Amino acid sequence: MPSHISPARPRRLKEPLSPKLAASLTTGDLPDGDLEEDGTYTSTEFRGVDLTSRDADGVEFDGCRFVDTRFSGTAMRRGGFSNVELERCDLSGMTAVTTSMHRARVSASRLTGMTWSECGFKDVTFEGCRADLTGFRFSTFKNVVFRDCAMPEVNFQNADLKGVRFEHCNLAGAQFSGAQMEGARFADCVLLRISGVTSLRGVTIKSRDAQGLVYSLAGAMGITIEE
Template sequence: MSSRASSARPPRLKEPLAPQLPAPLHPAGLPDHGLEDDGMYRSLEFTGTDMASHRADAVDFEGCRFTDVRLSGMEMRQAGFSNVEMERCDLSNSAAGSSMMQRTRVSASRLTGMSWSECVFRDVVFDACRVDLAGFRFSTFKNVVFRDCTMVEASFQNAGLRGTRFERCELTGAQFSNARMEGARFTDCTLLRINGVTGLRGATITSRDAQGLVYSLAGAMGITIED
């Protein structure tokens, strides 16, 4: 009996679960004072809604769709987004702590300066979003994909990014200090001037992408590169 040697292959990464929205969705209306603490918003369609600078604790959105919605400057704590779609939304400078986003798709949206610290992201896709200067410190990511995103100087300091995929993303100046990256993958990404480059330990990077890490790695090791 003969045996055939097989080379070890990296585990196949699963695509995040797609949001499941109920049908029909009902047009959403907000009270004059805005979102309510401990509010539950289910099976709603938010279109062109202005939630800028609203504040809410323990607010939950489930089975909702957001289209062209302003959430800029919004402040939330212990918020939940489950089975949610966001398209062309503005979340710039929004802040959330101890919150969760799961089974959610965020596409063609602006997340500039967004600060979601100590949050959990599970089965989430960020597609063609502007995520520059965004902060995800101490957050945990599980089965998450960043695809075709501009993420200049985004911060993942102390974040758990095991298995996260970055596909065709601009990550110049991004921060990965003390991140946990086992099983994470970078494909066709720009990785210039990465901060905390040793935090990428355990990640898989294509040979072409790795060229951009040379100067960051040399700097971390005290090596000077001259032309």
């Protein structure tokens, strides 16, 4: 079972993405305990299911709910999560390429070391998640919110983060080199030791958060700050 992750600032979670999502879901029962290649799973609840270290090619989940489900070490290609909820799940070490997540909510889950490269996220909320050392290189985000997440050393290199909101997140040591970030917003976040700080052109940052950027900005401009 995955570790429960406590958010930095606990708050009541919002209602599910769709009122129909939690109602009358079929309990997940996978043939031979595995995912079928190019398989599609709809209106299913996966509770306490172990899907670790799987190879999942072309797997689609639509209208599903995952609770205490483990995807750690699983490799996914050309997959999709649409209108889904993941609660207290373990995605640590999971890798995904050209996979999409649309209209989704991921809460109180462990994403440590997860790598989703060249993926697409639209209308997604990550809340109260542990996402240290997570990689989102070359991925595209639209209408995405990261809230109360621990994300030290997350890698957003060359990602499209236009309009993304980071609220109450620890982003110490985050990598933003080559990212597109116009319209992104940071509120009450830790922004120490950020790499690729010049990519933050066009973002909005609260004044108290900006203090953490001083050393990163100075380093990017070749300025030495003495005590």
